[in-house]
Amino acid sequence: MADRLYIFDTTLRDGEQSPGATMNIHEKVQLARQLEMVGVDIMEAGFPAASKGDFEAVKTIAATVKNAQVAGLCRAVQPDIDHAWAAIRNAAHPRIHTFIATSPVHMQYKLRKSPEQVLEMARDAVRYAAGLCSNVEFSAEDASRSDWDFLTRVVETAIDAGATTINIPDTVGYAQPDEFGALVRYVMENARNSHKAVFSVHCHNDLGLAVANTLAALKAGARQAEVTVSGIGERAGNAALEELVMALRTRHAYYDMETGIKSEQLFPACRLLSMIIGQPIPANKAIVGANAFAHESGIHQDGMLKNRETYEIMTPESVGRTKTEIVLGKHSGRNAINGKLEELGYRLTPEQTQLVFDAVKKLADRKKQIYDEDMEALVLEEVFRI
Ligand code: KIV
Numbered sequence: 001m002a003d004r005l006y007i008f009d010t011t012l013r014d015g016e017q018s019p020g021a022t023m024n025i026h027e028k029v030q031l032a033r034q035l036e037m038v039g040v041d042i043m044e045a046g047f048p049a050a051s052k053g054d055f056e057a058v059k060t061i062a063a064t065v066k067n068a069q070v071a072g073l074c075r076a077v078q079p080d081i082d083h084a085w086a087a088i089r090n091a092a093h094p095r096i097h098t099f100i101a102t103s104p105v106h107m108q109y110k111l112r113k114s115p116e117q118v119l120e121m122a123r124d125a126v127r128y129a130a131g132l133c134s135n136v137e138f139s140a141e142d143a144s145r146s147d148w149d150f151l152t153r154v155v156e157t158a159i160d161a162g163a164t165t166i167n168i169p170d171t172v173g174y175a176q177p178d179e180f181g182a183l184v185r186y187v188m189e190n191a192r193n194s195h196k197a198v199f200s201v202h203c204h205n206d207l208g209l210a211v212a213n214t215l216a217a218l219k220a221g222a223r224q225a226e227v228t229v230s231g232i233g234e235r236a237g238n239a240a241l242e243e244l245v246m247a248l249r250t251r252h253a254y255y256d257m258e259t260g261i262k263s264e265q266l267f268p269a270c271r272l273l274s275m276i277i278g279q280p281i282p283a284n285k286a287i288v289g290a291n292a293f294a295h296e297s298g299i300h301q302d303g304m305l306k307n308r309e310t311y312e313i314m315t316p317e318s319v320g321r322t323k324t325e326i327v328l329g330k331h332s333g334r335n336a337i338n339g340k341l342e343e344l345g346y347r348l349t350p351e352q353t354q355l356v357f358d359a360v361k362k363l364a365d366r367k368k369q370i371y372d373e374d375m376e377a378l379v380l381e382e383v384f385r386i
């Protein structure tokens, strides 16, 4: 039987750390609802000690979400842990996520602590958190640049103190896939009692390797993957939810892992996020970009007409994209245009819809048929002003 992989979504926390991706409470709750529809196992709702706004947002999400676990992030210090717990304690399934850095550069320059002090802080924080909540995740920030044996000691200390999930982050996107897989395997094989915790990875995309590193870690034994919608996150972002899930699904025989994700909800989630943060999905973005299922060359089109599998390794429908028979033109009415916008995953306000409607009518006077790409371009122009 295939192994179960837990999907931990951190769009509302690490994703929000992406430049320009700040969300208000209402937007966060809207996204949290969509994440539940996607079927993520855990959603990290924010960093409650960071600000009053973040605290309130996490608290509201905790009260709203029913099926997924709701995690609150906190540094490995009591006041942070108290804030996180106060924000999530009323969730149906709360999780405290506490972290401390373990790499020499972070310990020396950022924390100004010795390795022994860091070890002690990790133990005390996890023990304190475990006294409040039975579901505690511990992250060793910058794990991929840490000494492997020190990291292993910190991990076994956290497990002994009550951590139920151990997260190994590649905080600065420095790791290489086989090296990262080897690190995860090493820690899992050498940390005492490692079987008592679920091992997780959290990969950043500075070298474009976040999903590749995550997959390598899953091969090595990790069973929780931390991801964000469309891969947004600090600097170059995090491993993209939709890319990871579709890699596992498309290559199921290779990975032999199941998730609880409803893949048809992936595109709507990416589209909703794009609308909320006001940043369009890049056309060449894997899985959800406008070009991801577009076939341009004659040879490819010919192959596709004969058999879709010639150039498609998954169907657009499987990720929630629909191919429609409706071709818009100058006779199309408001319903057809609204319907098309919905099919393309846009949820516009009435004012935005009106702008697009007027632009469609104008374009239809010059152009016989309006294709999906035209609609995408009009939304970019009229709504995103790009
Ligand atoms: O990138 C990172 O190390 C993090 C941790 C807080 C998990 O975001």
Ligand code: ZN
Pocket: 014, 169, 171, 202, 204, 234
């Ligand atoms: Zn991160």
